[in-house]
Amino acid sequence: MLATMLILTLFIALQGWAHSSAVTQAVQKLESHSQCQDLESFFWSETHQLILENTMGLDWQKLKAAFQNSEAERVQNLSYAFDLFQKHLTSSFFKLEKSQQLEIWSQLELGIDTSAQLGPLIKDLKNLMENLKQKNLKNCIQPFQAPRASVNLSEGAKKVMSVIYQSCEAVKLAPLDDQAAYMEGVSVIGDHSDGVGKVRKIASLPLVQKTHPYLRIQNNESGCFPVNDKPVIYDYGGKPSYRSAAGFEIDLFKNAGSGGRELGLDCSALVVASLGIQGLRLKPNEDMTARNTAAFGTATLIKSPDYFPCLDYVTIGKNEAPLLPGDIVTVQGHTLIIDETGQDPMGLSSVTNEKACSQISVDQMDFKVLHSSPGWGSVGIARMEGRDYLKTSTKMRAGILKYARNHCVLNFQNKILKPKYTDVSITRHGKTTECLGKSLTLNHQSCVRSCL
Numbered sequence: 481m482l483a484t485m486l487i488l489t490l491f492i493a494l495q496g497w498a499h500s501s502a503v504t505q506a507v508q509k510l511e512s513h514s515q516c517q518d519l520e521s522f523f524w525s526e527t528h529q530l531i532l533e534n535t536m537g538l539d540w541q542k543l544k545a546a547f548q549n550s551e552a553e554r555v556q557n558l559s560y561a562f563d564l565f566q567k568h569l570t571s572s573f574f575k576l577e578k579s580q581q582l583e584i585w586s587q588l589e590l591g592i593d594t595s596a597q598l599g600p601l602i603k604d605l606k607n608l609m610e611n612l613k614q615k616n617l618k619n620c621i622q623p624f625q626a627p628r629a630s631v632n633l634s635e636g637a638k639k640v641m642s643v644i645y646q647s648c649e650a651v652k653l654a655p656l657d658d659q660a661a662y663m664e665g666v667s668v669i670g671d672h673s674d675g676v677g678k679v680r681k682i683a684s685l686p687l688v689q690k691t692h693p694y695l696r697i698q699n700n701e702s703g704c705f706p707v708n709d710k711p712v713i714y715d716y717g718g719k720p721s722y723r724s725a726a727g728f729e730i731d732l733f734k735n736a737g738s739g740g741r742e743l744g745l746d747c748s749a750l751v752v753a754s755l756g757i758q759g760l761r762l763k764p765n766e767d768m769t770a771r772n773t774a775a776f777g778t779a780t781l782i783k784s785p786d787y788f789p790c791l792d793y794v795t796i797g798k799n800e801a802p803l804l805p806g807d808i809v810t811v812q813g814h815t816l817i818i819d820e821t822g823q824d825p826m827g828l829s830s831v832t833n834e835k836a837c838s839q840i841s842v843d844q845m846d847f848k849v850l851h852s853s854p855g856w857g858s859v860g861i862a863r864m865e866g867r868d869y870l871k872t873s874t875k876m877r878a879g880i881l882k883y884a885r886n887h888c889v890l891n892f893q894n895k896i897l898k899p900k901y902t903d904v905s906i907t908r909h910g911k912t913t914e915c916l917g918k919s920l921t922l923n924h925q926s927c928v929r930s931c932l
Contacts, residue, residue, distance in 0.1 A: 663857030715744030797890030822846030879904030
């Protein structure tokens with residue numbers, strides 16, 4: 481018994497030493513960047529990594545003390561951030577699941593406040609960081625910029641889809657439509673902790689293997705992830721995993737986020753990962769990193785231009801194109817990427833007068849979507865025929881129709897408008913030079929390198 485207690489005491493002591501050592505190393509790294517104008521970026525990266533690796537729980541006061549003991553004055557001043565965390569987040573932050581901690585930390589870094597709970601802390605942190613900035617400091621982070629002939633978000637989503645199914649053929653299959661058979665073998669086993677989504681599990685692996693529309697065309701070369709044995713399905717709350725907060729590689733085949741035990745991404749995770757894969761920045765001259773993929777969901781994406789200048793709301797009306805490949809369509813609870821558009825995506829060609837605009841239906845629309853959804857048996861990431869998908873989603877159908885009918889009316893009135901609705905948004909990446917940067921990479925992408 482005594483020996484067991486001694487071993488346990490030694491284990492706790494070693495864990496505490498390891499924890500202390502990690503914090504010390506983070507401070508030392510920040511000291512080496514103390515004369516950089518982008519010290520704030522390094523601060524978020526290092527503290528994010530501490531949360532990512534932490535197994536014993538962090539403490540605001542110990543973190544503050546470690547920063548105060550720094551030899552660099554600017555690092556010492558960063559210690560006041562932990563007073564703000566203590567004030568606004570309290571110790572309850574460390575009682576959350578790690579996925580929740582990482583999401584909050586990423587939101588604080590990006591200045592996202594969709595719940596009205598982080599707003600005061602974000603404001604205080606902004607003031608603190610502004611006071612830390614000094615003139616004549618060197619720029620230690622050189623944003624990656626490379627000229628590109630064409631960059632499209634839908635192509636990024638196709639890359640993610642190819643990797644997650646380990647097949648270049650997956651994106652070439654016809655989009656799922658109302659004639660496609662539903663996948664079988666997945667069951668809902670309960671409610672997600674947010675009280676909105678559902679948790680799913682593979683109840684019958686043989687059934688999933690038999691009916692999944694993309695498993696039958698997987699790449700069987702050596703080195704590929706065995707997706708047939710570990711299928712990827714729709715996972716509400718599922719996010720890409722990553723080893724390093726400062727890194728650019730994400731892993732689609734490691735369970736992360738607040739989802740269930742099955743492998744998979746939710747809708748917003750696919751959109752953010754697709755942006756990163758294409759090197760489409762959220763903010764000018766700031767490359768996305770792997771940690772950004774944990775930051776937000778549809779509540780942010782529905783008004784993303786308010787947070788991210790590289791995205792903008794589309795303009796509708798006379799001579800405008802309200803729907804293009806790569807556009808992001810978001811309603812409360814779901815988001816998708818427009819994959820392809822036909823000659824008349826919004827279904828306006830048969831409308832002859834303004835009054836008839838109210839009669840536009842989804843049957844007249846011509847576009848394809850790529851998203852991660854619980855549709856077609858919780859298949860997850862898939863290409864779908866837009867008109868058929870909209871028939872299964874009340875919110876998305878109402879949102880698209882809202883845009884289409886208002887676009888139609890404005891056409892007849894020879895007017896244009898950039899709407900900012902609260903229940904739906906269509907946003908488009910600007911693809912300007914300052915908004916194009918370094919691309920994220922995917923673990924296991926070598927298996928499908930021929931099509932990436």
